Amino acid sequence: MxxxxxxxxxxxxxxxxxxxxxxxxxxxxxxxxxxxxxxxxxxxxxxxxxxxxxxxxxxxxxxxxxxxxxxxGYMSGDEVWTSLDEREFISYGWHIARGGQNAAQPFxxxxxxxxxxxxxxxxxxxxxxxxxxxxxxxxxxxxxxxxxxxxxxxxxxxxxxxxxxxxxxxxxxxxxxxxxxxxxxxxxxxxxxxxxxxxxxxxxxxxxxxxxxxxxxxxxPNIITDRSTELGRITKPIALAIKAKLLLTAASPLFNGNPDYSGFKDKDGVALFNTVYDEGKWKKAADAAKAAIDAATTAGFKLYQFPGTTFKLSDTTLRQLTIKGAVTERFNQNLEHVWANPNSRTGDLQLYAMPRLTADVVVGSARQQLAPPLKIAEMFYTRNGVPITEDKTLDFSDKYALRKATASERFYIKDGFTTARINFDREPRFYADLGFDGGVWYKYDSPTNSDEGTFYVQAKATDVAGANNFGWYNETGYFIKKVVDWNMTNGKNGATYRDYPWPEIRLADIYLMYAEALNESLAAPNADVYNYVNQIRARAGLGTVEASWSAYSTNPTKYTTKDGMRSIIQQERMIELAFEGSRYWDVLRWKRATELFNQPITGWSIYQGTTADYYRVRTIFSQSFIAPRDYLSPIRTYDLTVNPNLVQNPGW
Incomplete structure (x- = not known):
């Protein structure tokens, strides 16, 4: 009854x-x-x-x-694009990114x-x-x-x-x-x-x-002791990491003293936001993040390092396997995954990301649909660990010009291959995270059993990874290598992806949360701020913030100020956590969406077959982010009808 x-x-x-x-x-x-x-x-x-x-x-x-x-967060912003064909790939987030969000039937x-x-x-x-x-x-x-x-x-x-x-x-x-x-x-x-x-x-x-x-x-519990049946269940480090993320969000400009919400009230006139900025919220966020770090450290979590292999690999490739493995290594072997979700697997993610590397690969078993725009490729640092717009020793003024790779670059770019200047002289995370025309893609089934003479991407229109299959092609010319486990194998009968639980929170994320909150709570950055950013940079093969900016940046004292360090930390987050669904939420809470989500989505001319024609920048879509409306999602109109005490978010 x-x-x-x-x-x-x-x-x-x-x-x-x-x-x-x-x-x-x-x-x-x-x-x-x-x-x-x-x-x-x-x-x-x-x-x-x-x-x-x-x-x-x-x-x-x-x-x-x-x-x-x-x-x-994956496709609702500007980090990942796909084709209009949407072949077996209907992304409501991507509809939001193209301005399709609505209050009647919200995506x-x-x-x-x-x-x-x-x-x-x-x-x-x-x-x-x-x-x-x-x-x-x-x-x-x-x-x-x-x-x-x-x-x-x-x-x-x-x-x-x-x-x-x-x-x-x-x-x-x-x-x-x-x-x-x-x-x-x-x-x-x-x-x-x-x-x-x-x-x-x-x-x-x-x-x-x-x-x-x-x-x-x-x-x-501090740790999971029954790892055969309980991995993924809530522990103290997970709970503290969630609290740190909550308080960091609350301290951020979108929610901390935002004047855009000064008139946002409920039906009884109660203000739903305090529009007075409170610096103390950053201190609370910093304390929470430090507590999460301490709990994680006590429980044995640490930044991931690739344990090695019997294959003969260069240090360059081993570094890439460390960077990728921080995400893709299964959490029973990965001490960086403070919280990995066994209820959310990654087989489809890898299928959507993977390009065809040889003609033997069955069409559809590597669909290559996830495409970072050109501006995301430009976001990564130079090999000197500073932005391409700041490096005083490397010239990126003609970043789309063509250049031929040499033997010394063969672990990043196929020896003798001609590609864009933007793909040269970049940091290790660029090559670990991104595939591109001519870019090396080493994995377990390398035909040489090493990273010498191994797979590389061929992405022009008539190539195996080119735009020549309806819906299963890459829209920008950049592929997401980071999320594809290196144990992936492919052949004439299809592809095999080694599944892994999705890492909801990595230790690197908590380090950067702490650095950000601590920097905002101080008059100027201190040694702790630098330390937690530098640990992540060291794992990525880069020098410290202090050394890199002092030696290579056109703005050598940038890291010494609160504003300058804020910019560095934000870029570090966008690089380190790229393609993990973090950028969208970060850009919103930083209140930078009108700056970043109103830039055009661009890529290479993927329908062209020659080098000269392929490497022409084309505009794929012009995004439009409307503030303050798009900073918060709409409540479904029907819910407002059923419950008249609810009020809609501003602009909807």
Whole structure:
């Protein structure tokens, strides 16, 4: 009877806030356990085994960030482009990037789970996730429920559910700004006035999420000891990293004293943003990031280093395998993955990124659809570790001119191959992250069993990786090498991709969060700011910030000022975390979208077959980012109709 009542109110906004008995459907795979259909909540909390299935249901709502079609940050900005054919590749994020977002049927609607907002299936919204977390917490807090559950395990499960609930709230906050806070589910008989929940002010939302994480911390493990079945479950370093990301977001210009939101109020006139800048928020963010670093270090996390191989490889290639492996190495061998999500795999991501390297590769088994624009290629440093616009020893004034590679460059560019000047004299991350016409692409099945005379990309129109297959081609002439595991093999019968769980948070990300927040909280950068940036640069084969700018930059004292170091840290983040879905959210919170997302998307003339014709820059699309509207996602118009107490985000 109760299940019938739930069905009657399951349409629209009311479904989000009612707590009627939940008919659990089979959720997405998590730790190889698929919950059974459960008729009532009471059955779900009779025995430990059933309650654990409900906990895994709470995990199952984690966004599928390992797939670029469902990672809200992957293609919604300017970092990755694709072709208009959209052959077996419908990216709602890319529709947002092209100005298609709308309030009637929002793309990547995490509020309700529609149009890619809940992953492969609709109606998988994060308020539904929060509701399930609330159900779990309420029942596990009742010690008369699940009698065969030990006290220690009960406390740990409660802590996990609280952090998951905090993360879902943070995800919504980052996307929508102020949201309704649903700390407890409403009874099915709750009056209409209670069901129509209002959005809470932004700072209140942040404090609520931060407090949830603080409540959970004492009962979370530092590390996962049962690595065969529990990898990916919440630990103390994960919880602290989420808190650091939350507070960094709250301290950033979009949300900290933004005058654009001065008139943004609810229906009762309550201001939803505090438009007075608070430098203390940066101090809180820095402290949170440092706590996350300390917890991760105690738990044994460190920056990834490629362990080596029996193949004879140059130091140049080994460096690239280290840079790539920080993302692609599986987390049971990768101590940089503070949080990797086994519920989000990367097979499709690699398929979409991989170019055809030989004619033997079956068309469609390497689809080469993910295409970074030319400006992303230009973003990476020179080999001296400074921007191409600042390097006083390397001339990039004619960056699109043609140049022939020499034998000394053979581990980066095919010896004797002619390509654009922009592809020469770049930092190791450029070559580890990007494939391009003439660029070497070493992987496990190299025909020479080494990086001498190995694979390289041939991307002109008539070449194997050229624009000669409907929909399965690269729109800009740059390919994403970073996300394709080096163990990938291809042949006449297809391709084999070694899957890996998506790294939600890497230690390098936390290092950069700390450096950024600390720099903003000080009058000028100190040794700690430099140290955490320099550790990442050292892994990438670059000199320190201090040495590189002093020796090679036309602005040699840039790193000594707060503003200058801010610019360096932001570029370092965009390089180090490239193609991981981070750039979009960073550009928004830095309030730089009107600068970066209003630049044209450009690439090479991919339909041309000769060198001279191919290396002509063409404009693919002119982006238009409208501020302040596009900084926050719209709430679906239907939800505003069902709940008149909700207010829409500015501009929508």
């Amino acid at each position: 109760q299940a019938m009542k739930f069905n009657k109110i399951s349409l629209g906004f009311l479904m989000i806030f009612s707590c009627g008995l939940l008919g659990l459907t089979s959720c997405k795979k998590y730790l190889d356990i698929v919950p059974d259909n459960v008729a009532t909540i009471d059955n779900a909390f009779t025995l430990r085994n059933e309650a654990e299935k409900f906990l895994f249901t709470c995990y199952s709502y984690l966004p599928k960030d390992g797939n670029p079609l469902f990672n809200a 990547l609607d995490a509020w309700n789970g529609f149009y890619g907002g809940g992953g492969p299936g609709d109606n998988y919204g994060l308020f539904k996730a929060i509701r399930n977390c609330n159900i779990f917490i309420t029942n596990i807090e009742d010690r008369s429920k699940v009698p065969d559950l030990s006290l220690n395990e009960r406390q740990r499960w409660l802590a996990e559910a609280k952090v998951l609930k905090a993360y879902y709230n943070f995800y919504l906050i980052r996307k929508y700004g102020p949201i309704p806070i649903i700390d407890k589910n409403l009874e099915i008989s709750a009056p209409e006035s209670q069901v129509r929940v209002k959005r809470a002010p932004f700072d209140e939302c942040v404090n609520y999420v931060s407090n949830l994480i603080d409540e959970a911390l004492p009962d979370l």
